[in-house]
Amino acid sequence: MLLIVWHSRTGASAALARAALAGARGQGAEVRLVAAARARPELLLAAAAYLFVCPENLASMSGAMKEMFDRAYYPLLGRAEGRPYATIIAAGSDGHGAEAQIDRIATGWRLKRVAPPLIINMGAQTPEQICAPKRLSPDQRAQARDLGAALGAGLALGIF
Numbered sequence: 001m002l003l004i005v006w007h008s009r010t011g012a013s014a015a016l017a018r019a020a021l022a023g024a025r026g027q028g029a030e031v032r033l034v035a036a037a038r039a040r041p042e043l044l045l046a047a048a049a050y051l052f053v054c055p056e057n058l059a060s061m062s063g064a065m066k067e068m069f070d071r072a073y074y075p076l077l078g079r080a081e082g083r084p085y086a087t088i089i090a091a092g093s094d095g096h097g098a099e100a101q102i103d104r105i106a107t108g109w110r111l112k113r114v115a116p117p118l119i120i121n122m123g124a125q126t127p128e129q130i131c132a133p134k135r136l137s138p139d140q141r142a143q144a145r146d147l148g149a150a151l152g153a154g155l156a157l158g159i160f
Helices: 012-025 041-046 063-076 096-109 127-131 138-156
Strands: 002-006 031-035 049-057 084-091 118-121
Touching: 002 012, 002 041, 002 138, 012 031, 012 049, 012 084, 012 138, 041 063, 049 063, 049 096, 049 138, 063 096, 084 096, 084 138, 118 138
Parallel strands: 002 031, 002 049, 049 084, 084 118
Antiparallel strands: none
16 A cells, blocks of 8 residues: 655645545555544554655644654654655745655665655745645646656556
8 A cells, every 4th residue: 555644734735645646546556645643653554655745844844744753753663664655845945854854764764765756846935925825736736646656556566
């Protein structure tokens, strides 16, 4: 099962996660979408692969995503080695801080990155833009859908 774990405050990450879900479902793989607040260690252990989707907030992954990793880190330590993962970060301008944090955690779990990081720049720079609900462009939605499709196909074909 591909587990898509997401957190969103203004809608971009939620929309990206749903687009990835749509892409993965079309490939014949079992896929599940779960909010970070509901992602329990048992569910993470039941998954064969992961897609982590969250916004970058203040150059870090969102607090809710970090809390999910905090809750699951030790229960998965030594039990998830070699599983594939990928990431989607919704960023105002950069996204690399959140990406680096997730990669450090994935390194500790000994996960295997199977796709380049997907950072979607929403261009939000003012307080009003940052707090406003976000809408994806068709291209942004397609990028997330394509990543989900690649992960779903890789699982369905036994590539990883």
